[in-house]
Amino acid sequence: MQITEHETYIEIRSDSRFSARQTFTCGQCFRWQEQADGSWRGVVRGRAARVWDDGGALCITGTRAQFDALWRGYFDCDTDYASICQSFAVDEFTAAAAEFGAGIRILNQEPWEALCTFLISQCNNIPRIAAIVQRLCTGWGQPISFEGQTLHAFPTPDALADLSPDDLAPLRAGYRAPYLIAAAQAIESGALSFDTLRGLPTEDARRYIMQLRGVGRKVADCFLLFGLHRLDAFPVDTWMKKAAASYSGDMKQFIDSPFAGVYQQYFFYYVREHQLGK
């Protein structure tokens, strides 16, 4: 990868196995797009960047100050994922899961964006979720000039609160569009506050967010994990038993099964155990 004078090559940890592809395509976020050169371009909190991995190191454009101010937290760089993976590989299944998910980092996403994307995710598939989110940003997000092209920030609640479902028809999000508008209105009216949510225990935060229309248990848990970085949000006991039961010894076959995404929760579960010191 060529590095220009405006770019910073940042290696987070010498023992990191960061994979941009795994991290950006595993279903936790929907805004990073792969470029022809293998790097990934995205916008987070109104800031654009290009990211790639090199020998397991996270590489990102921008200055060191920009990295420390935004991207270090976003990519959860102060968590030792290599150590976590090593520690939880205690049997064939966990070893396979650890190996397969070694490149994933659990991103610290902006809560509002995470809420919207997982409202869109219900009864949907990842490519289509990404397409709807892209149309949402292009249509209602602030334009950002980056590397000679125009990208878009994620729309603010204010930009969506006064829209009607008909206004959002170009999204082709179907019955999910009113959920987005209702969430935006809840933010704008003060009925929903992420600051309040941050101060609540996970169980209370889950009940709080599930008062929103279109937010059931699944959307709530994804929001808590990916929007608030609550690593204890998943009902791991049930999910992990199902995932382990479906594992026949072949991880490659396993990830093609209906439990394809569940292994991730298995991975997240061990991250949680590690971080909470259980």
Next chain:
DNA sequence: TGCCAGGCCGAAA
């Protein structure tokens, strides 16, 4: 044409 995709909602049993 019918089924399914990383659900949720509300009615009915």
Next chain:
DNA sequence: TTTCGGCATGGC
């Protein structure tokens, strides 16, 4: 408390 159909859209 659980079950089930409907809900928009798009790919296979």
